[in-house]
Amino acid sequence: METTGPMSVIILGADGYLGWPMCLHLSRLGHQVVAVDNLARRQWDVEGGSYSLVPIASMDQRVARWRAGTGLEIDWRPMDICDGEALTRLFLEVRPEAVVHFAEHRSAPFSMIDQEHAVRTQVNNVVGRLNVMLAIKQAVPDCHRTAMDTQTPTGKPTRVGVAAAAPPRRADAGKVGQPSSGAGRGLQAERRLISARKLVTGRVPSARASDTPGFVARKSKPGSG
Numbered sequence: 267m268e269t270t271g272p273m274s275v276i277i278l279g280a281d282g283y284l285g286w287p288m289c290l291h292l293s294r295l296g297h298q299v300v301a302v303d304n305l306a307r308r309q310w311d312v313e314g315g316s317y318s319l320v321p322i323a324s325m326d327q328r329v330a331r332w333r334a335g336t337g338l339e340i341d342w343r344p345m346d347i348c349d350g351e352a353l354t355r356l357f358l359e360v361r362p363e364a365v366v367h368f369a370e371h372r373s374a375p376f377s378m379i380d381q382e383h384a385v386r387t388q389v390n391n392v393v394g395r396l397n398v399m400l401a402i403k404q405a406v407p408d409c410h411r412t413a414m415d416t417q418t419p420t421g422k423p424t425r426v427g428v429a430a431a432a433p434p435r436r437a438d439a440g441k442v443g444q445p446s447s448g449a450g451r452g453l454q455a456e457r458r459l460i461s462a463r464k465l466v467t468g469r470v471p472s473a474r475a476s477d478t479p480g481f482v483a484r485k486s487k488p489g490s491g
Contacts, residue, residue, distance in 0.1 A: 272296045274360055278347055278398065279368030281305055281325055288366055293338045300360050301325070303369065304346040306390070310376060347394040350401070357405035367398055367413040 275292050279285040280301030293299045303325065311317055323331070329342045347353055347369050370391045371377065377387035395413075402409050 272298060273363040274298045274300070275364045275366065276300045276302060276356070276360060276362040277366045277368065278302050279370070280342075282307055282368055285366075285368040286328065288368070289340050290332065292366075293332070293340050294336070298341075300341040300343060300356075300362070301329070302343050302345050302347070302356070305344065306371075310373070347397055348390060350393075350397040353397050354401040354404055357401040357409075361406055362409055363406075364410040364412070365398065365402065367395070367411065369394060370413075 275297050277285050277289050277292070277299060280289050281303035285301070285303065289299050289301050305325070308322075325342050325344070329340050332338060332340055343356060345352055345356065371387040377384050398411070402411060
């Protein structure tokens with residue numbers, strides 16, 4: 267799917283420390299941003315008896331201040347991605363050209379508090395991810411998807427609707443499902459990174475790392491060749 271103008275983008279996990287800056291960035295670039303979050307992170311602070319060193323305004327206040335300061339709109343939709351029906355309705359309504367998925371629990375210590383917290387983390391991350399993929403499949407199969415979580419760089423499958431099959435033969439390894447080697451996983455991660463950079467900057471980054479501003483090649487250790 268090629269696009270040269272403003273895109274309709276859904277940001278999942280928009281209330282987070284990555285999600286909200288991404289909303290502001292894409293909105294300033296002229297994209298139509300729909301911000302989605304269930305505000306779970308704020309509840310974690312209450313449960314843990316902690317608080318932010320810098321007070322964090324509510325999402326309603328954030329959106330209002332952004333509108334007042336820039337004249338730009340961010341469409342705020344409080345929603346839990348574990349509600350598959352509601353998520354699919356949103357995708358059918360918005361028809362996004364891109365989805366940025368930041369709505370997974372990112373705290374390992376939180377998931378290790380006890381059984382209830384472990385299960386809550388797994389349900390949110392696994393069921394939520396599945397709902398996102400199925401909503402894309404049903405509503406906008408050509409939609410771009412970018413995710414940030416602990417397993418994205420390792421080559422987790424991101425396609426749905428592929429019929430189950432026997433494990434791939436060795437000659438086919440790396441063609442479906444998880445790549446069979448570190449090199450395959452690295453290539454897949456690099457392709458996702460390029461896709462994410464293209465969404466944010468509007469252009470494809472250089473294929474050579476040495477062409478990237480600020481790149482410094484590492485010197486080989488003596489005797490390493």
